Amino acid sequence: MITKELTAASTKPLVLAVLSKGESYGYAIIQHVREQSGGNLEWSEGMLYPVLHRMEEEKLILASWKVGDNGRKRKYYRLSASGTRAIDRERQQWLAVHDTLTSLWGPKPCST
Amino acid sequence: MITKELTAASTKPLVLAVLSKGESYGYAIIQHVREQSGGNLEWSEGMLYPVLHRMEEEKLILASWKVGDNGRKRKYYRLSASGTRAIDRERQQWLAVHDTLTSLWGPKPCST
DNA sequence: TAGTGATACCTAGCACTGTAATGTATCATG
DNA sequence: CATGATACATTACAGTGCTAGGTATCACTA
Numbered sequence: 001m002i003t004k005e006l007t008a009a010s011t012k013p014l015v016l017a018v019l020s021k022g023e024s025y026g027y028a029i030i031q032h033v034r035e036q037s038g039g040n041l042e043w044s045e046g047m048l049y050p051v052l053h054r055m056e057e058e059k060l061i062l063a064s065w066k067v068g069d070n071g072r073k074r075k076y077y078r079l080s081a082s083g084t085r086a087i088d089r090e091r092q093q094w095l096a097v098h099d100t101l102t103s104l105w106g107p108k109p110c111s112t
Numbered sequence: 113m114i115t116k117e118l119t120a121a122s123t124k125p126l127v128l129a130v131l132s133k134g135e136s137y138g139y140a141i142i143q144h145v146r147e148q149s150g151g152n153l154e155w156s157e158g159m160l161y162p163v164l165h166r167m168e169e170e171k172l173i174l175a176s177w178k179v180g181d182n183g184r185k186r187k188y189y190r191l192s193a194s195g196t197r198a199i200d201r202e203r204q205q206w207l208a209v210h211d212t213l214t215s216l217w218g219p220k221p222c223s224t
Numbered sequence: 225t226a227g228t229g230a231t232a233c234c235t236a237g238c239a240c241t242g243t244a245a246t247g248t249a250t251c252a253t254g
Numbered sequence: 255c256a257t258g259a260t261a262c263a264t265t266a267c268a269g270t271g272c273t274a275g276g277t278a279t280c281a282c283t284a
Binding site: 004005008011044046047050051072073 | 278
């Protein structure tokens with residue numbers, strides 16, 4: 001289980017990263033992240049949908065309704081130019097914190 | 113500048129990591145983290161003190177008032193046994209998210 | 225036919241957290 | 255005696271995930 005703080009910090013960069021692979025929709029993003037994380041990251045819909053709405057408002061992503069293979073309506077999101085640039089900013093921030101943490105954790109042998 | 117979400121996610125693991133190097137106090141922890149991060153992480157006192165109080169309540173850290181070299185009273189914190197164990201849990205959570213992010217970011221040449 | 229589970233979207237109340245601002249006090253410096 | 259660094263603390267505010275609930279469609283099956 002991942003703490004809510006860590007979830008809050010990683011949701012936006014993860015959504016941006018997922019969409020950089022191609023457009024997708026809320027329900028599929030949740031599954032994509034679950035699989036990509038080996039089951040470690042279990043997002044709830046109540047968490048993600050508001051996040052997507054906010055990111056759309058910030059114009060980081062663009063939405064468009066489409067009908068999927070199964071005939072259901074889906075709200076597909078894709079990166080805007082601004083969102084593409086945001087990926088790099090998010091990564092730099094993340095790595096700044098990550099490097100600080102790893103430097104304090106010290107050299108670590110291959111963990112189990 | 114680091115977002116507040118990323119700050120929230122990293123404060124606890126960073127405090128635990130800093131204290132694993134030896135006991136310290138609020139004001140010094142802020143400076144320690146700033147230096148360790150190369151100036152990227154700039155914590156405010158209004159953020160850290162409540163965090164320390166919460167961690168003390170959770171019994172992750174233990175506090176004791178002492179008088180420093182300069183004659184000022186300082187509230188020194190040190191890791192409890194529970195806090196020492198928490199470091200590993202925090203690291204595992206962080207790495208689970210980090211690995212997912214890096215796998216999506218893809219292979220990246222040495223960043224500047 | 226009716227019921228179940230997966231798909232797919234959405235929202236509201238609650239508790240928690242950083243931010244910004246403010247306060248207190250001590251000490252060294254000029 | 256004014257300033258800045260040291261060193262602790264609290265408060266109002268806005269933002270966030272969590273839990274729980276809602277709506278609707280479709281495939282399967284009892």
